Amino acid sequence: MRTAANIEALLPELDHCIADELEDQDLDFKQWDLKSRDNAVKTVVQMAVCMANGGGGTVVFGVADRIQGRSSAILGVPPEIDANLLKKAVYDQTDPKIMPVFEELAVPEGTGRLLLMQIHPGMPPYTDTAGRGTIRVSKDCVPLTGTLRRKISVETGETDYTAEAVAPVDNSLLSATALEALRNQASKERAPEDLLRLSDTELLSTLGLIKQGKLTRAAILLAGTEAAIREHLPGHNWTFLQMTSDTDYGIREDRVSALPLSVQRIEELLVPFNPITTYKQGMFHYEYRTWPEIAVREALMNAFCHADLRIAGPVMVKLYADRLEISNNGGFIAGITPNNILHHQPAARNPLLVEALTRLRLVNRSNLGINRMFSALLMEGKEPPQIREIGDSVQVSFPKRELNATFRLFVAEESEHGRNLGVDELMLLQYLLQHPEIDTNTAASLCQRGEAEMREKLSTMESAGYIEHGGTGRGAYWCIQPELYNRLAEDGQGEARRRIDWEAAKTRVLSILMERARRNEPGLSNKDIRQITRFDRNQARRLMQELMQENAGLQKVGERRWARYEYSNAREH
Numbered sequence: 001m002r003t004a005a006n007i008e009a010l011l012p013e014l015d016h017c018i019a020d021e022l023e024d025q026d027l028d029f030k031q032w033d034l035k036s037r038d039n040a041v042k043t044v045v046q047m048a049v050c051m052a053n054g055g056g057g058t059v060v061f062g063v064a065d066r067i068q069g070r071s072s073a074i075l076g077v078p079p080e081i082d083a084n085l086l087k088k089a090v091y092d093q094t095d096p097k098i099m100p101v102f103e104e105l106a107v108p109e110g111t112g113r114l115l116l117m118q119i120h121p122g123m124p125p126y127t128d129t130a131g132r133g134t135i136r137v138s139k140d141c142v143p144l145t146g147t148l149r150r151k152i153s154v155e156t157g158e159t160d161y162t163a164e165a166v167a168p169v170d171n172s173l174l175s176a177t178a179l180e181a182l183r184n185q186a187s188k189e190r191a192p193e194d195l196l197r198l199s200d201t202e203l204l205s206t207l208g209l210i211k212q213g214k215l216t217r218a219a220i221l222l223a224g225t226e227a228a229i230r231e232h233l234p235g236h237n238w239t240f241l242q243m244t245s246d247t248d249y250g251i252r253e254d255r256v257s258a259l260p261l262s263v264q265r266i267e268e269l270l271v272p273f274n275p276i277t278t279y280k281q282g283m284f285h286y287e288y289r290t291w292p293e294i295a296v297r298e299a300l301m302n303a304f305c306h307a308d309l310r311i312a313g314p315v316m317v318k319l320y321a322d323r324l325e326i327s328n329n330g331g332f333i334a335g336i337t338p339n340n341i342l343h344h345q346p347a348a349r350n351p352l353l354v355e356a357l358t359r360l361r362l363v364n365r366s367n368l369g370i371n372r373m374f375s376a377l378l379m380e381g382k383e384p385p386q387i388r389e390i391g392d393s394v395q396v397s398f399p400k401r402e403l404n405a406t407f408r409l410f411v412a413e414e415s416e417h418g419r420n421l422g423v424d425e426l427m428l429l430q431y432l433l434q435h436p437e438i439d440t441n442t443a444a445s446l447c448q449r450g451e452a453e454m455r456e457k458l459s460t461m462e463s464a465g466y467i468e469h470g471g472t473g474r475g476a477y478w479c480i481q482p483e484l485y486n487r488l489a490e491d492g493q494g495e496a497r498r499r500i501d502w503e504a505a506k507t508r509v510l511s512i513l514m515e516r517a518r519r520n521e522p523g524l525s526n527k528d529i530r531q532i533t534r535f536d537r538n539q540a541r542r543l544m545q546e547l548m549q550e551n552a553g554l555q556k557v558g559e560r561r562w563a564r565y566e567y568s569n570a571r572e573h
Contacts, residue, residue: 012070014069019067024139046141053135055121055136058119062077075110147392161309162353167214178223179223181260229257295376311329313393342447380403386399419464436479466484506547514567
């Protein structure tokens with residue numbers, strides 16, 4: 001949730017963007033209905049329900065979210081509106097009762113006051129007293145459908161399909177091979193030895209997988225025979241496809257097997273397509289695969305652990321010539337999205353199963369698994385995984401890339417000197433190897449962090465000698481330190497090549513502007529230039545500043561969103 005100080009620090013951004021662009025899972029801006037108090041109060045209740053179902057958050061009342069310019073967007077809340085009466089209205093009109101906290105923020109614009117409504121996490125689902133409800137999904141409040149209600153019940157622990165006791169303890173339902181694989185995998189992850197030495201039933205019982213003398217579905221998923229799984233977990237299965245095109249495949253394997261055997265077999269199927277390669281340079285000796293084993297293992301465990309087992313459909317592994325895709329039924333829960341997954345509080349669709357695997361150290365409930373996946377790829381100079389929600393499923397895609405040996409050696413050397421690069425540092429350096437610069441907003445979006453947090457991170461990286469900054473205020477940007485850039489550029493011509501790319505972009509933009517002027521067509525906006533060059537907003541602005549200094553015929557016409565760059569000399573000829 002955001003404090004009044006946090007919101008006050010955000011308000012200057014309205015001069016450069018609309019409030020909607022500042023919204024996220026736990027922050028919304030709402031214009032106060034100055035014509036109808038009843039409608040305004042209704043909106044307060046609706047937003048309270050929405051935020052409560054979405055895990056809590058802050059709603060700022062008195063700001064129009066589609067108007068740019070602070071003075072125009074901030075309309076305020078009338079001074080006669082009593083926050084205590086709003087609190088009572090929310091309490092009286094919600095089920096279960098929601099108790100918001102209101103804060104007042106003084107501003108010079110509009111009525112002179114904004115109201116902040118803080119909604120703390122609770123136990124959803126929440127509705128109004130008529131039974132209507134919405135839930136916060138990213139920046140939107142969407143209807144609380146049956147599917148979403150089920151997701152809420154799962155994430156709040158009201159239902160756990162894997163925790164249900166379904167069959168008396170019977171060794172004929174358990175697979176010795178699956179239990180051996182489970183122990184071997186756990187041993188490699190340094191699970192407690194005293195835990196692994198227990199007998200089969202003692203192990204399952206200690207892990208909480210036996211209840212009142214019965215095996216839970218989680219027990220059968222981890223250690224059951226194929227027949228037991230088919231009977232008690234009909235939604236569990238997996239498919240491996242080695243794709244020869246987007247529609248055809250060469251190798252196919254469909255199986256129903258216990259989770260540790262499933263992971264083991266899929267990894268075996270991948271081996272011919274993911275061989276070990278050795279790289280040597282001086283004292284540096286490194287073995288790598290196209291897709292790091294740790295990244296693939298984390299993705300597979302996540303897919304099996306977070307699959308909605310009540311929905312028929314396999315965990316799908318598709319191997320293409322240029323990528324590896326792993327997907328499972330069941331979308332994200334608890335407000336997790338691809339844009340916040342690195343740092344969002346972890347949530348489990350199958351809590352008992354995840355808890356058992358956590359004790360075996362096969363998964364991590366502190367959200368470190370996703371970070372390990374990203375880090376394993378980034379330290380090799382490869383792209384991070386692409387994570388998408390497609391309908392009611394989650395897909396993780398690993399692009400096929402070769403090792404960047406220079407970058408991997410750099411990471412190893414930094415580690416030897418006690419400087420371990422985290423995911424943020426790795427992503428920022430990888431970005432700056434491909435782009436001339438980065439601004440705070442882009443960096444925050446890339447690393448899935450707030451801007452204040454990102455500025456601190458960038459400052460730390462600058463102090464460490466990795467990057468340097470230029471510009472001030474909103475025009476501030478960061479570049480990779482030139483010496484480091486030249487070191488990490490594989491051909492040793494990094495800075496020269498970067499400058500060539502910059503000059504090529506200037507030439508292309510100038511050529512387009514001259515041609516538009518010749519045809520008597522309008523010039524280019526900052527957005528147009530970004531599309532042409534693939535630069536960000538600040539890069540495009542700096543590019544045009546250089547061009548205007550170098551070309552007297554080039555000028556900027558208009559301000560803010562209406563600003564365009566024109567080449568006037570061409571019109572005269």
